Amino acid sequence: MQLKNYLHRFRRENFLMLLVIGIYNVFPVVSNISEGNALTAIAHLRLPQFFKYVSIQLAAYTAYCLMIIVKKRYQEIVTQKIDTAIRSDITGNLSRINYQDYHEKDDGIYVSWLTNDVNTINTQGITEFYAVVDGWVTILFNGISLAFYHYSIVIVVLALSGILIELPKVFRKQLNTASLQMTKANEQLTSRITDALEGFDPLFMLNMRKNIQKQTVAASNSLAKQKISFASLMGLNSAFINFFSVLFQIGMLGFAGWLVWRGIIQVGSIITVSALASQVFGSFTALSFSNMDLHTTQPVFDKFNAVKPENEQDKQSVSALTTGIQVAQLAYTYPDSDHPIMENIHFLFEQGKKYALVGDSGKGKSTLLNILAGKLLNYQGRITYDGIDYQKLSMQSLRQHLLYLDQTPYVFNDTVRNNITLGNYYSEDQLHRALHDSQLDDLINHLPQGIDTMLDHNGRNLSGGQRQRIALARGLISGRNIIMMDKGTSALDNKSADAIELALVNNPNITLIMVTHHLRPEIQKRLDVVYTI
Incomplete structure (x- = not known):
């Protein structure tokens, strides 16, 4: 079991999702270009052209807002199909293991797999995969648009983006470890809560119902510790990458200004180039986080893959007892x-x-x-x-x-x-x-x-x-x-x-x-x- 297997299984739905993402990303590009053209037009006192580009920008932004609804809905449809397939495969494997292997783990752990872990795959895997696709489409569309202004802009953007791509590797190993520890803490929480609640009757008769609260709080504190550790690492990584992303965006604004000073591009283009470059850097920054999240789901799938169904391929079937x-x-x-x-x-x-x-x-x-x-x-x-x-x-x-x-x-x-x-x-x-x-x-x-x-x-x-x-x-x-x-x-x-x-x-x-x-x-x-x- 791996995320890529499920993405391939639902390749038709994912191809349609790619088309939706493509259409969704066209409109911000059109809006940014129209904004720059409108600024250039008003700088040259060409009022009709100014209103023309403002109207195009408004139409593009309206279409973009409508596509947000379409994208969110269809993404959730595909995500739920994949979630259901993962749960089906987990329970299918569990239904084919022998009695002893099944009972090596508490029922609460299996419940955690089907709820907490699938939710982790959902948020850090499936959602982030679509964020990666979205990011690359954004980079492609904005990069092509930048090339129409001047080739040097694309060269600078690609060079700085290459640095952004490498930055997440600094914290990847620590984040993978923290993610695995967090899923184990989730399992323990589910198991401890299930155990405490199912023990209500004997605790009731012994006047020890407060043990339910004690067990739950202890397990919750253990999970909180792991989540805080994971969030701290994510925060450190986020601050590290965002610092360079903003630094590069400011640098591109300066570079665009230099191109205007040299007379290579028009004054209104400074807004467009800055906006398009920001989209590229923002996408590369988001890709850094998304790629990291995608890697943190692998330890979860490794747990699922550790379940080995009973192999009875060479075993002999029997009929009703005769002797x-x-x-x-x-x-x-x-x-x-x-x-x-x-x-x-x-x-x-x-x-x-x-x-x-x-x-x-x-x-x-x-x-x-x-x-x-x-x-x-x-x-x-x-x-x-x-x-x-x-x-x-x-x-x-x-x-x-x-x-x-x-x-x-x-x-x-x-x-x-x-x-x-x-x-x-x-x-x-x-x-x-x-x-x-x-x-x-x-x-x-x-x-x-x-x-x-x-x-x-x-x-x-x-x-x-x-x-x-x-x-x-x-x-x-x-x-x-x-x-x-x-x-x-x-x-x-x-x-x-x-x-x-x-x-x-x-x-x-x-x-x-x-x-x-x-x-x-x-x-x-x-x-x-x-x-x-």
């Missing part, structure tokens, strides 16, 4: 630990049979389920699916046949229907069957808009048990025939939990693996095997 899943000599150690949470595990899960994993907390039951579900990959030992080694399997293909249900399933800020179907089409019969099997009928009947009732973020207007039922319905309607439940009915009352678990253990088409701390006798007697870890 079973075999676990042999399995061990797993978490990255931040020196000791394995489990080792030397040998289990067999046959197709259509029902299993429970029991044992003390912290012995690896949930870890085993996460490995079987393809979430944790860096295990030791061997796992096979219908005789095929897990390491050779396409995990995406595996997940097509598997439902993983934990204690805290996620509910989207959408309708109950869309939370179950996730945008896929299912018949009404399939939908009602999933609702019935997951014990959701009663909930749907009591909701104001039934199955089309909108749910709050993460199902805040539902109980824990209701969220678990919705997650179960998602898996059932999709026809997944391996169900892994990590205390997946823990938030339900005993009657509801028994009803759901009985429905699952009595379904001959389902392979059930459940982790539980409370294995009820009526469920246990229907299980094929209870494994203890």
Whole structure:
């Protein structure tokens, strides 16, 4: 991912933007030339010509003002298209990375990428690219106009402009470093605020809600420090470049006066030459800043490019389970630990049979389920699916046949229907069957808009048990025939939990693996095997 790739992707829109910028820049040149001609005319007491050039200047300025509206609007249209494409590519890459890689970063960091960082690219990349195009068009049009007055003017302007182009390199390295530090501080702010706000409930019960304010202020101060540092560098660079820009403009005014004194150009031309040269120097100054800003976006894209989608090109796809899943000599150690949470595990899960994993907390039951579900990959030992080694399997293909249900399933800020179907089409019969099997009928009947009732973020207007039922319905309607439940009915009352678990253990088409701390006798007697870890 690089800015130039997106500019090329939308090359048609950018070509039209170039035309708009070209037309936009014609009118100031016409206005400046008309102003000089009007001054020359009145100096020679040619009143009709004076009013003629004043009228042309007024018309050119009016057209210029109208083009400002056109340019601003069309630039925003193209910018938003590019912004959307960048967000699409970021989320596309995130959707193709594995579980462990995704969770190496906090959700708040990804949110910052899609908001703060895209906004940085917008303001310091896309906007500045168009400023660069605008600057070069301005230089071209004004430079050609200056050549009509005298070739020496162009030579002097180009020589001084060459100096202006080199000046930004003095601070480029420091600005790139400061820009990267600022984007990281933005990530930390978003992450800390998200963490603090999502922790409102426990902080409320502990009378520690002021921690939200403390965390936010601390993160905000850290960001403020980086922004002040970046602004200071930008200010120093701006003052440095602007000093020379103004110095060169004054020098050009003196040079134009010398040309008038020599009789090479007319007196009115001193205004035009000064104005056109100022436009050139101003554009080169703006180009210096814009080029610097463009360079500061590269570290942002480098972060995005560090996300490496999961490569399953040589992996084997699987169909529905026919024989079973075999676990042999399995061990797993978490990255931040020196000791394995489990080792030397040998289990067999046959197709259509029902299993429970029991044992003390912290012995690896949930870890085993996460490995079987393809979430944790860096295990030791061997796992096979219908005789095929897990390491050779396409995990995406595996997940097509598997439902993983934990204690805290996620509910989207959408309708109950869309939370179950996730945008896929299912018949009404399939939908009602999933609702019935997951014990959701009663909930749907009591909701104001039934199955089309909108749910709050993460199902805040539902109980824990209701969220678990919705997650179960998602898996059932999709026809997944391996169900892994990590205390997946823990938030339900005993009657509801028994009803759901009985429905699952009595379904001959389902392979059930459940982790539980409370294995009820009526469920246990229907299980094929209870494994203890």
